[in-house]
Amino acid sequence: MSKSQLHPLKVNPSTGEPFLPLDSHPGFIITPPRLSDIVLLPDLLNDPNVHPWLKGPPYPYTLEHSRVWVTEKVEEATALLQELESSSEGSLKVVDGCPIRYIREVKEDGTDVLVGDIELRRFENMELAPGSNGVDLGRAPRLLDINNQRKAGDPEIIWSMGYLLASSYGGRGIMSSAFKAVIQQWAIPRMGMRRMVGVTYPDNYGSRKVMEKNGFVLREIVKEHVKAKGKVHDSCVYDLNVAV
Numbered sequence: 337m338s339k340s341q342l343h344p345l346k347v348n349p350s351t352g353e354p355f356l357p358l359d360s361h362p363g364f365i366i367t368p369p370r371l372s373d374i375v376l377l378p379d380l381l382n383d384p385n386v387h388p389w390l391k392g393p394p395y396p397y398t399l400e401h402s403r404v405w406v407t408e409k410v411e412e413a414t415a416l417l418q419e420l421e422s423s424s425e426g427s428l429k430v431v432d433g434c435p436i437r438y439i440r441e442v443k444e445d446g447t448d449v450l451v452g453d454i455e456l457r458r459f460e461n462m463e464l465a466p467g468s469n470g471v472d473l474g475r476a477p478r479l480l481d482i483n484n485q486r487k488a489g490d491p492e493i494i495w496s497m498g499y500l501l502a503s504s505y506g507g508r509g510i511m512s513s514a515f516k517a518v519i520q521q522w523a524i525p526r527m528g529m530r531r532m533v534g535v536t537y538p539d540n541y542g543s544r545k546v547m548e549k550n551g552f553v554l555r556e557i558v559k560e561h562v563k564a565k566g567k568v569h570d571s572c573v574y575d576l577n578v579a580v
Contacts, residue, residue: 339428341420341421341423341425341428341429342354342417342420342421343428344356344521344522344525345435345436350446353367353368354367354368354417354435354436355367355436356436356517356518356521356522358439358510358513358514358517359517360509360513361508361509361510361513363441363442364439364440364441364442364451364510364513364514365439365440365442365448366436366437366438366439366440366454366514366517366518367436367437367438367440368410368413368414368417368435368436368437368438369406369409369410369413369437369438370406370410370438371406371407371410373402373406373438373450374399374402374403374406374407375399375402376450377397377402377405377406377450378396378397378398378399378401378402380450380451380452380453380500380502381393381395381397381402381500382395382396382397383502383503384503385503385506386500386501386502386503387565388565389500389536389537389540389543390500390564391562391564392498395565409437412433413435413436413437416431416433416434416435417435419431420435428525428526429526430488430489430526430527430528431488431526431527432487432488432489432527433456433527434455434456434518434522434523434526434527436518436522437453437454437455437456438450438452438453439451439452439453439454439501439510439511439514441505451501451502451505451510452499452500452501452502452505452510452511452514453498453499453500454497454498454499454511454514454515454518455497455498455499456495456496456497456518456522456523456527456529457495457496457497457498458483458484458493458494458495458496459483459494459495459496459532459533460480460496461476461496461533461535462475462476462477462479462480462483462494463475463476464533464535464558464561464571464573465479465483465494465533466494466531466533466555466575488527488528489527489528490528491528491530491531491580492530492531493528493529493530493531494531494532494533495523495527495529495531495532495533496532496533496534496535497515497518497519497532497534499511499514499515499543499546506542511542511546512545512546512549512550515546515547515549515550516549516550519532519550519576524578529578530577530578530580531575531576531577531578532552532575532576533573533574533575533576534547534552534573534574534575534576535571535572535573535574536571536572536574537569537570537571537572538557538569538570538571538572544572544574547574547576548574550576551576552574552575552576553574553575553576554572554573554574555573555574555575556572556573557570557571557572557573558570558571558573
């Protein structure tokens with residue numbers, strides 16, 4: 337009997353929603369985004385112990401920011417799930433993304449709480465691509481085009497991971513486990529991921545620990561690399577290369 341194209345995702349029998357359980361943390365799952373997350377995301381992204389480490393999302397993060405973002409991500413996840421469910425391939429289809437991203441704690445009554453986000457995406461900061469020998473802005477646009485034009489499953493695609501966890505859930509290994517689950521159970525077997533670059537601030541020790549626990553190797557620290565929220569930060573650049 338052939339495996340479901342959703343493999344290794346499970347399916348909630350009550351809602352039909354796919355999810356990935358964190359085996360090392362019972363009660364925690366990763367699911368696709370939901371429209372109901374629109375009202376929940378601002379609290380997560382405005383957490384005073386979270387937002388200073390985030391380059392991208394605006395601060396304060398408003399309900400309108402959330403509405404635009406979550407609606408877009410729901411559409412992307414829905415399209416990917418439909419692609420998988422409509423596939424007639426005999427073997428598991430290699431896809432160009434991950435349909436799950438939001439980490440939730442499932443309560444005893446079956447309800448769940450949004451506690452984090454983990455997103456797989458193609459690497460964008462190509463001035464930090466392997467072999468660039470530091471910041472090389474001249475090569476970056478060309479390398480970005482090449483990376484984005486590679487077809488799904490190409491082992492030369494450079495991927496990255498964006499992630500955050502509510503501060504009240506920190507220090508329990510939840511993000512490290514979510515990171516491992518997404519890479520090992522989805523990115524490698526379902527996307528053909530072989531190369532990933534991680535970038536974080538030097539003093540973001542939690543983020544650095546997550547990557548190091550998952551096999552990333554520090555390549556370099558680029559001085560004064562990024563300006564975010566009124567501050568200039570150095571960047572720690574990590575590499576992950578998966579042996580075939």
